[in-house]
Amino acid sequence: MSIEDSDIKKIAHLARISIAEEDIPGYATELTNIMAWVEQMNAVDTDHIEPMAHPLHAVQRLRDDVVSEPDLREAAQAIAPETEAGLYLVPKVIE
Amino acid sequence: MHNKSLAELANGLQAREFSSEELTSSLLDRLEEKNSELNAFVTITREEALTQARAADEKIASGDAGPLTGVPIAQKDIFCTKGVKTSCGSKMLDKFISPYDAHVVENCNDAGLVMLGKTNMDEFAMGSSNETSYYGTVKNPWNLDCVPGGSSGGSAAAVAARLVPAATGTDTGGSIRQPASLCGITGIKPTYGRVSRYGMIAFASSLDQGGVFTQNAEDAALMLGVMAGFDTRDSTSLDRPVPNYAATLNDSMAGLKIGLPKEYFSDGLEAGTAAVVQAAIKEYEKLGAEVVEISLPNSALAIPTYYVIAPAECSSNLSRFDGVRYGYRSDNVTDLESLYVNSRSEGFGAEVKRRIMIGTYALSAGYYDAYYIKAQKMRRLISDDFEQAFKKVDVIMGPTAPSPAFKIGAKTDDPVSMYLSDLYTGAVNLAGLPGMSIPAGFDNGLPVGLQLIGNYFDEARLLNVAHQFQQATDFHKKSPSAYA
Numbered sequence: 001m002s003i004e005d006s007d008i009k010k011i012a013h014l015a016r017i018s019i020a021e022e023d024i025p026g027y028a029t030e031l032t033n034i035m036a037w038v039e040q041m042n043a044v045d046t047d048h049i050e051p052m053a054h055p056l057h058a059v060q061r062l063r064d065d066v067v068s069e070p071d072l073r074e075a076a077q078a079i080a081p082e083t084e085a086g087l088y089l090v091p092k093v094i095e
Numbered sequence: 096m097h098n099k100s101l102a103e104l105a106n107g108l109q110a111r112e113f114s115s116e117e118l119t120s121s122l123l124d125r126l127e128e129k130n131s132e133l134n135a136f137v138t139i140t141r142e143e144a145l146t147q148a149r150a151a152d153e154k155i156a157s158g159d160a161g162p163l164t165g166v167p168i169a170q171k172d173i174f175c176t177k178g179v180k181t182s183c184g185s186k187m188l189d190k191f192i193s194p195y196d197a198h199v200v201e202n203c204n205d206a207g208l209v210m211l212g213k214t215n216m217d218e219f220a221m222g223s224s225n226e227t228s229y230y231g232t233v234k235n236p237w238n239l240d241c242v243p244g245g246s247s248g249g250s251a252a253a254v255a256a257r258l259v260p261a262a263t264g265t266d267t268g269g270s271i272r273q274p275a276s277l278c279g280i281t282g283i284k285p286t287y288g289r290v291s292r293y294g295m296i297a298f299a300s301s302l303d304q305g306g307v308f309t310q311n312a313e314d315a316a317l318m319l320g321v322m323a324g325f326d327t328r329d330s331t332s333l334d335r336p337v338p339n340y341a342a343t344l345n346d347s348m349a350g351l352k353i354g355l356p357k358e359y360f361s362d363g364l365e366a367g368t369a370a371v372v373q374a375a376i377k378e379y380e381k382l383g384a385e386v387v388e389i390s391l392p393n394s395a396l397a398i399p400t401y402y403v404i405a406p407a408e409c410s411s412n413l414s415r416f417d418g419v420r421y422g423y424r425s426d427n428v429t430d431l432e433s434l435y436v437n438s439r440s441e442g443f444g445a446e447v448k449r450r451i452m453i454g455t456y457a458l459s460a461g462y463y464d465a466y467y468i469k470a471q472k473m474r475r476l477i478s479d480d481f482e483q484a485f486k487k488v489d490v491i492m493g494p495t496a497p498s499p500a501f502k503i504g505a506k507t508d509d510p511v512s513m514y515l516s517d518l519y520t521g522a523v524n525l526a527g528l529p530g531m532s533i534p535a536g537f538d539n540g541l542p543v544g545l546q547l548i549g550n551y552f553d554e555a556r557l558l559n560v561a562h563q564f565q566q567a568t569d570f571h572k573k574s575p576s577a578y579a
Contacts, residue, residue, distance in 0.1 A: 003456070015410060015455040016417075016435045017448055027452070030510065034453060037511050038399045038466065041473050051471030052478060054301050055287045055527020056551065058331050068327075075194035081424035088419050091430050 001039075003032045096121050098574065101166055101260040101314035108155060108165045115155070115165030119148035119209050122167050126211060126258045129578065133234050135243075135252040137172050138180050139212040147209040154207060163317060164207030169262040171250050172213040173220055174200050174305075175294035183296045184218040184228040184246075187416050187423045187442035197294025198326045199263060199305050206321040214262055215249030218444045219413065220270055220298045222246050223516035224506065227446040232503055235278060236575040237541055241500035244274030244516070247308070251278040254308045256578040261309045261318050265295060267302045268401050269496075269520025272532040275308055276495035276544025279534045281561065281571060282308045283315045285554050287527035288333035290319075291326035299408035300331075302401075302524040311571045312533065312561035316340035319554060335552065343555045344562040349383035351560065354488030356391040359519055365498040367538030372494045375535040375545045378567055379492075379560075387488060391480040396473055397522035398514055403457050403470035404525070409447075410454030416442065449510065478526040481548075490560055491548040494519055495532040499541035519546055529554050533561045534570040542570075 008027045012019045019027055073086065082089040096118060099107065107113055123141050130136050144167065151165035175181045175193035177200075182188045196204065203210065217227040225233040225248030233248040235241040236256035243252040247264030251274035254262050264271040266284035275282025283306045290305035297303060307318040320340050326332045355376065360369060380386055418424040418438025425437035443451070457466035484491060497518050506513040523530040528548055535545035545564075549557040565571045 007456075008452075011452055011456050011459065014459060015451050016414075016432075016439050017443070017451060018436050018440045019448075030449070031452060031456065034402065034510060035456070035466075038402055038470075040399045041396055041403075041469055044393065044396065044473065044476065046469060046472035046476065049472040049475050051468050052475035053471060054331070055478070055525075056333075058288070061327075061330055061334075063327065072194055076420070079192060079194065079421045081418060081421075090419055091428055091434055093431050 001035070003028050003035065097125055097257045098579070099260065100310045101163070101317060104166050104260055105163050109160070111155070115148040115151040115209060116145060118165070119144050119167050119211070122259065123211060129256055129258060132239065133236060133252050133256060134231050135215055135233050135249040135256070135258060136169065136212045137182055137184070137215050137230050137249070140179055140210060143179065144209050144211050151207050151209060161207050163321065165209060167209045167211050167259055168203065169211050169214050169250060169253050169259045170200060170203070171247050171263050171265060172216055173265050173296045174263060175296070176200050176210070176213065179213065181213065181296070182229070183220070184216040184230065185442065185444065185447070186229045189229065189423065191422055193294070195294060198291035198328065199322050200294065202321050202324065208321070211259055214247070214253055217246035217248065218447050219296065219409070220246040220265055220267055221409070221446050221450055223269065223273060223513050225249065226503065226507055227444055229444060235500045236578050237279060238500065240502055241541070242277065242503055244277035244496070244500065246270040248274050250308050251275055251280060251282070254278070254280045254310065255575065257574055261307055261314055263305065263307050263322070265303055265305050266524065267298050268405060268524050269517035271306045271308065272520050272530055272544070272546060273496045273516055275532040277500040277542065279542025279570070279573060280308055281311050281315050281531070281533050282306065283319060283531045283554065283557065284523070284529060285319060285323060286333065286529045286551050288331050289323050289529070289554065291324070291329040291332050293326050293328040297412040299405040300412060301408060302405060304524070311565050312558050313341065313344060315561070316344060316558045338555050340555050340558050343559050346559045347383065348379060348560070348563050351379070351384040351490065352488040353379055353384050353386045354389035354484050354491045355386060356389050356394060356484070356491060356493055358391055358394045359493035363497050363515065363518055364494055368494050368496070368498055368543050371536035371538055371543040372545055375564065376492060378564060382563055382567060389484045389488060389491070391484060391522070393473065393476045393480055394522055397477050397525060398518055400470045400473040400477065401517070401521040401525060402453065402514055403466045404474065406450040406454030407457050407467050408454070410451045410458065413447070413451055474525045477522050481526045481528060485550045490556065493546050495544035495546040499538050499543055523548055527551070529557055531557050531561055533564060534573070536570055
């Protein structure tokens, strides 16, 4: 199936990536080609096959609900672009 | 000194033939000189390495050393290193200094290994040629006009050029085995979950697995013994004991059943590569192994399946890069939305954006069932094919990559042709099985790898099978003449 320019704009928005207007048709062609190649999968009947999310039939391991991590707030915030008083700063959200 | 294997260097250190500081200093001098042409390292940690080496020498002197104490290695720049830049090959993390070490790095440090630096890689491990790195393409030491493979191309080139005896890697669809093949060295990707993903920057979490590059299988056994192990901080870490991989290296090949998937020797495989692989399999027959043809009927669909699952997981994993908590933040920001969009658009390279777009599309409303669920169903069929095969054989063999190293730039304009570099490796990640690539010969002067695929948790057998081939052949001892 063909991916249109409007689809590219919608996907780019969902992914929070900007694509220059002049690059959109190229993206549409490329993604159309890649998805057409991916659709080779449709040659196989998988109606009664259980989807496999994970190798080794793994299930999520649970641990006791106790504090297990050291406090790394200072170290973590030291590498942040902008912080103040222990908080991460972003542009004003609420006017 | 640079031509010695990891085991030989470890023995030399234990016997006090040279100190870790002498060895480290000598390898660093050579590395700094050769890296300018290979671009295998993003960061060289001379001072930290010499400090680690001196500490190792003290341990050796006081009789407090482990078997690998003082041996220099390199870490792929995907593993977080406390206090040393971890870029993951991306502008997004060009200034990122992790506040903690990855589990693999902790284990290597605990073993007394000396880190010489961090190796170049495709951006966020997305690539098969190392051409997507923000820091430029790595050169293949066998031919500087060729790619080293990817994504762990810096690690592979570093070991091939004998800059280090071992370097870590990660493998999501072939990113250890394919560069090992293209660079003529030994590489192992263990069973999914064998090596902790803690501190290993995520690409596709149900496929990502850490492993290692070395000159030979014996060294890989020693390194894997250090790197592997249960870690509660990785929710899919395997809670199983780590065997002594070196203990079974000398087991006999007599009676070993080798399966050759007929699908791995058909369309897409270059004739020169096929000839080398066939000759390697003959060598195993001489060693007493029995070869049977098997079928992996869905293998041709493994890469299309992979290119739904891996981008889907990548689009989810990489949503964490938002310019707020760490990593690149755009200067061109007017509101929160533009902070996200511009930081991501300026921080990610073209291939990463392409995969985020594919993944976002495959997961979006209306397409989720047709692509993502369909791919997960294909994943089960591909996995079941292996399960059937391992009822009949002990190990599966075939080519690692469809061809030897290709020229830099040859596939950059054609994503699908690049994706097909993982034709024989991607299925192994979908199933979660262990795989290796070992040097099997040459085609027009470029190395060709033999792929070994094992059943779950069968790393010891793979290493044994690889070691026995290396006892009978000397392809693994060949190094590029410019780096001999």
